[in-house]
Amino acid sequence: MSAWGNAHSGFDPLGQAAPAGEDRWQTIELVGPHLRVSGKISMLRFARLSDLINHSRGYVRLIDAQLLRRNGEPTNLVVPELMVNQDEITFIGQKDEEVSSLPAGQSDGMDRPLMTRTARQLVIFTPGHTLTGTVYLFSETDVMSFVDTPDPRFVPMVKVTARSLADRRVISHFGLLLVNRTQMTAASLLERAGSVAESGASVD
Numbered sequence: 780m781s782a783w784g785n786a787h788s789g790f791d792p793l794g795q796a797a798p799a800g801e802d803r804w805q806t807i808e809l810v811g812p813h814l815r816v817s818g819k820i821s822m823l824r825f826a827r828l829s830d831l832i833n834h835s836r837g838y839v840r841l842i843d844a845q846l847l848r849r850n851g852e853p854t855n856l857v858v859p860e861l862m863v864n865q866d867e868i869t870f871i872g873q874k875d876e877e878v879s880s881l882p883a884g885q886s887d888g889m890d891r892p893l894m895t896r897t898a899r900q901l902v903i904f905t906p907g908h909t910l911t912g913t914v915y916l917f918s919e920t921d922v923m924s925f926v927d928t929p930d931p932r933f934v935p936m937v938k939v940t941a942r943s944l945a946d947r948r949v950i951s952h953f954g955l956l957l958v959n960r961t962q963m964t965a966a967s968l969l970e971r972a973g974s975v976a977e978s979g980a981s982v983d
Contacts, residue, residue, distance in 0.1 A: 808847070808872045808953075809839065809863050810941075812907060815851065818844035818861060832871060832957055833931040838862040839871075850949045869905050869962040871933065872941070875954035900969035901925075901936070904944075905962045911969070912939030912956060922968045933957035 803822040808815065818841030825831040832839075844861035846854045896915040903910040914936050916925065939956040943949035 806877045809868050811867045811869050815847040816844050829935045832933045838864055851951050868959055871957040872953040873955040878954040902967050903958055903963055904965040907944055909942045910939055912936040926966050932960055
């Protein structure tokens with residue numbers, strides 16, 4: 780895997796390159812066990828945030844980074860540049876208005892071009908949050924296969940509700956969420972679990 784700023788040789792063709800010379804930035808939130816911060820990230824040659832994150836290793840570089848309180852409210856602490864260790868990130872989120880492209884997984888997989896992925900409702904537990912939203916999986920994928928698969932490291936979810944386990948009143952909503960697999964403690968497909976009132980989601 781490449782370091783930040785360099786494209787990986789296995790660059791996903793589903794994430795099209797940005798026009799030459801175009802410097803594009805997206806606003807994201809980084810949430811970890813001991814940090815919540817918002818800032819801008821350079822998209823480099825990637826069209827999708829999920830491609831950028833999953834083709835890189837090391838530290839995530841944010842510009843104009845602002846420290847957030849646990850409930851997501853901004854503080855007065857702003858730094859021009861912040862480097863965040865990926866191992867300390869539980870998830871990377873974008874609000875609905877910030878999501879500018881589809882997350883990886885909504886198109887046919889290049890590794891299995893004849894197999895389309897379908898929307899599945901999933902709840903993921905991390906040490907600090909319950910995350911409920913939609914993932915795009917191959918139709919035959921069960922929850923055991925999902926949790927045992929090491930790649931991608933950051934799992935794309937859409938239309939996500941994040942509820943703090945420390946304070947269940949603290950709820951955040953994201954249009955796109957990238958969940959660090961190393962921070963996942965449990966997971967369940969909601970069509971098998973039925974109603975999950977505690978996570979703020981229900982399945983008809």
